[in-house]
Amino acid sequence: MNATTTATQGTAKHGGSAADIADWRPEDNAFWEGTGKKVAYRNLWISIPALLCGFAVWGMWGIIAVQMLNLGFPFTQDELFTLTAIAGIAGATMRIPASFLIRLAGGRNTIFLTTSMLLAPAIGTGIVLQHKDWPLWAFQLMALWSGVGGGNFASSMSNISGFFPKRLQGTALGLNAGLGNFGVTTMQIVIPLVMTVPLLGAFGGEPMTLLKDSGWIFGKIAAGTPTWVQNAGFAWVFSLVPLGALCWFGMNNLRTVSPNSGSPVVAFAKITYLYTLAFVPTIFMLWLYLPKPTGLGLLSMWVAIPLDVVLALLVMKLAAFGEMKAGVAKQFAIFKDKHT
Template identity: 45%
Template sequence: MSAPTRSGKRWIEHWDPDDETFWENSGRRIARRNLWISIFSEHIGFSIWTLWSVLVLFMGPEYGLSAADKFLLVSTPSLVGAFLRIPYTLAVARFGGRNWTVVSAALLLIPTILAGIVMQPGTPLWVFLLVAAIGGVGGGNFASSMTNINSFFPERLKGAALGLNAGGGNLGVAAIQVVGLVVISTAGPNAPQILFFLYIPLIVVAVASAALYMDNLAGVSREGNAMREVLKDRHSYVMSFLYIGTFGSFIGYSFAFGLVLQNQFDRTPLQAAQVTFVGALLGSAIRPVGGWLADRINGASVTLWTFLGMAAGTVVCIVASNADSLALFTTGFIALFVLSGIGNGSTYKMIPGIFHRQALEAIEAGEPRQQALAHARRLSGALIGVAGAVGAVGGLLINLAFRESFAATGGGVPAFVSFLVFYGVCFVVTWAVYLRGAGARAARAKKQAALAGAGA
């Protein structure tokens, strides 16, 4: 299929957000409009992606599913969503950010309607797994949304903009869990269909809003070449690895929290639902703070301390599990959500910063300023898609770790021990790659920025 013509009412031919005059005259208004609609669409996408983390709370003994079956069920959309993030990233440049938002939002109708049909006792596990896999389309929305918004904002505002976009989207996890709590507490565990009646109209609103009010940027080249180029850069692999630790933790814990409470502390579905949304809510709400801190301090420094905090939170969960302390365990687990949210914002701010520094070096070497900065935006958009895809795999790994841990020992301690080791490795990698010798790099970057400003 050929790429669409880069012309028409919803296509913008010239876009240079780093030009302050352009930004103040028209860019800010357009970028913000696209940001808010993107947040809403991505929010609904996250809700549908994590729908099964709520539906398993409705699955009582009459469904005939074991704890291992349920962990496998909530792992499935995480895996599919991770793989979809690469093609969703490419789709933004091929079809246009606005056009793909319309399509990706409309696709959410399929798993929502199918879930409403199959959600009843007696349905075979393989059918649940198939529908849950289709629900993975909601996970792809994040990558295309972040790639699209990355192109709209100037370098100095990317951390806050990407943090808001991701945080607002992540709130979809908490939202679906709150709705599930309300349904369970009012209509009981036998009325999951209410969820579908509520979300289908919201999906339609997201489709209509994107179609009527979003824009495509004609200057965003096809990302196929950018994707291939970015995979040659070592930072792509480092940042993807770190994002497993931040976003992978957030989405994995979001899927698993309710099941862990039910199986380790014998909580009822209602008791689990009363707590599970808190972690996802706080982790989502604080994500923009991670981007904001990264804008003002340093993304790598914020990420480093985040991993240290996550290691401490994991230790709390291990101690609480061994002591059978629900209160301490809940505190430690929610702390993991909050810290992973901060890390999500700071790691994503690091990505455009890496390529912006490379652009400054290219400008110093004689490359035209606008060309170098546009190239940096394309590469950062491509890496956002790659890191988002790899990071989402962390959600699968966390749920598989819990599945094996509960199957082998009846508890989650072995899984938490593996998470603790991983966060330690992430801490060391962050320091070794981005903070060791940071003073010399900062002085060099300051000199390059001054030269770039003089040549502007």
């Protein structure tokens, strides 16, 4: 039995697309060597760059905030570093719903949509960075939206584990997580490069001028250097668009893992629903935590972060449906343990 036959069987049994695989037996050595290995590794090699871009978009505000300071954006240092904090807490919170997405919506559907979702903060960031006079909340909104990239780690890892036999899951997950985490290093190299190399300034917009010396891993960037800071966002579009196509045409949904994911439209609706719910407690917490004019400035960091986690878990518990309800109940069982 080859991969095409397997996919066709999935279509016939579940009414899905040719990317749906119904017969998946990675622990059967004959099946694995004859069919499974090729399909599994194809999904892995697509998953790695998709996750890498997720980490890059999630982490880019650490570089952008510093460059905004060096370029003379009219915000204080504390205000600019809220951008890094917002992206960080949003990405961490998004991992809570992301851990359920593969079973509910299917691997190919999830990785395609969550990778494509990164286009919004990438393009949006490129737009807002061209406007020094825009309010702080516009930049904070883009940082919040970038948190999708952090959430992608949870769905990516749970997706890849289902493709491999137990004896190879550690290797597959190590490759996925380890190489995917190179997104942080990639971002640290790519962003200063596309910001300062004139030929790459063709991505769009007018340059600004560095008011202070900056730098990157290969040396100093002197004050007075023309800087296309908007390319920190726009640059990722050139990898996200082809990656989205690769995810859609090259990855698979395992019906043995997500038997009730439904059509792609239904799967996309589930993903959007859960991600929207996850943003609600984070936005509420940030409103209480962030200083004026964005928020009320009522909470310290040590209260805000645990509160965000608790609220996100509570929202997931209240909003759980179908198979997710049983999964949430199992995860909440840990709170009955005194050591927890």
